[in-house]
Amino acid sequence: MDGNGRWAKRRGLPRTVGHQAGAEALKRIVQAAPDLGIRWLTVFGFSTENWSRPVAEVAELMALPQRYFRSDLPRLEREGVRVRVIGREGGLSRDLLAMCREAEARTAHNKSLFLTIAFNYGGQADIADAARRFAEEVAAGRAKPSDLDEAAFAGRLSTAGLPPPDLIVRPSGEQRLSNFVLWEAAYAEFVFQDVLWPDYAPEHLKAAIAEYHTRDRRYGAVIADDVLAAG
Numbered sequence: 001m002d003g004n005g006r007w008a009k010r011r012g013l014p015r016t017v018g019h020q021a022g023a024e025a026l027k028r029i030v031q032a033a034p035d036l037g038i039r040w041l042t043v044f045g046f047s048t049e050n051w052s053r054p055v056a057e058v059a060e061l062m063a064l065p066q067r068y069f070r071s072d073l074p075r076l077e078r079e080g081v082r083v084r085v086i087g088r089e090g091g092l093s094r095d096l097l098a099m100c101r102e103a104e105a106r107t108a109h110n111k112s113l114f115l116t117i118a119f120n121y122g123g124q125a126d127i128a129d130a131a132r133r134f135a136e137e138v139a140a141g142r143a144k145p146s147d148l149d150e151a152a153f154a155g156r157l158s159t160a161g162l163p164p165p166d167l168i169v170r171p172s173g174e175q176r177l178s179n180f181v182l183w184e185a186a187y188a189e190f191v192f193q194d195v196l197w198p199d200y201a202p203e204h205l206k207a208a209i210a211e212y213h214t215r216d217r218r219y220g221a222v223i224a225d226d227v228l229a230a231g
Helices: 004-010 015-036 055-078 094-106 123-139 150-154 202-212 224-230
Strands: 040-047 081-086 113-121 167-170 189-192
Touching (some): 040 055, 055 113, 113 123, 123 150, 167 202, 189 202
16 A cells, blocks of 8 residues: 555645545545455555654554554444454554454454455565474474475465465555565566555556456466467
8 A cells, every 4th residue: 555655745744644544545445345346355554664664654654553443343344344464563562453453353254355454564574484483393393394385384474364366456656566475476466556545546446457357367387379379
């Protein structure tokens, strides 16, 4: 969910106002997602690298999930949205962690939309954490090095249980992953859109999905016509 700071700067506003506007964009997209045929939605809220931002901005980013859940949790619960928060807990306040756990518990039986919020998350950090967990299991005698394959490793990531993403959408005009779901994105399709996140609307997501449906997903294989053409 990129571009909040630039959105605010263009309007002569503090970056914190941009993050507040970004939270409103998230509400719009979560409400629209089921009608667009989306059942699994993962959003990048705060990265492990964002701690290097100014103190006031970090404080605002830390406050956003609590405000979001306080205002929208009853609606999420009522409309069948299941919430999951992934990322490192270190550095997060007790109040924030408690609010995240409450949101997960209150929506645990919902099934219309699976909303995952990556907060204090980084793809490299998550891979390192998964490797550390497996190494600890080996050291404790609960696993053998030969037990490790792609599926076993994926099961130790914070995204365990989520399907791999079909589509990754990057707004704001930037064209990079920025340390998001590095392992999981192996065969995802990418759509880059030149719109800042606070301005993001359901029609932008609809356009991204339309672009996705034009792609030919091969997962490293070839189709019969390609084999014939190559011959």
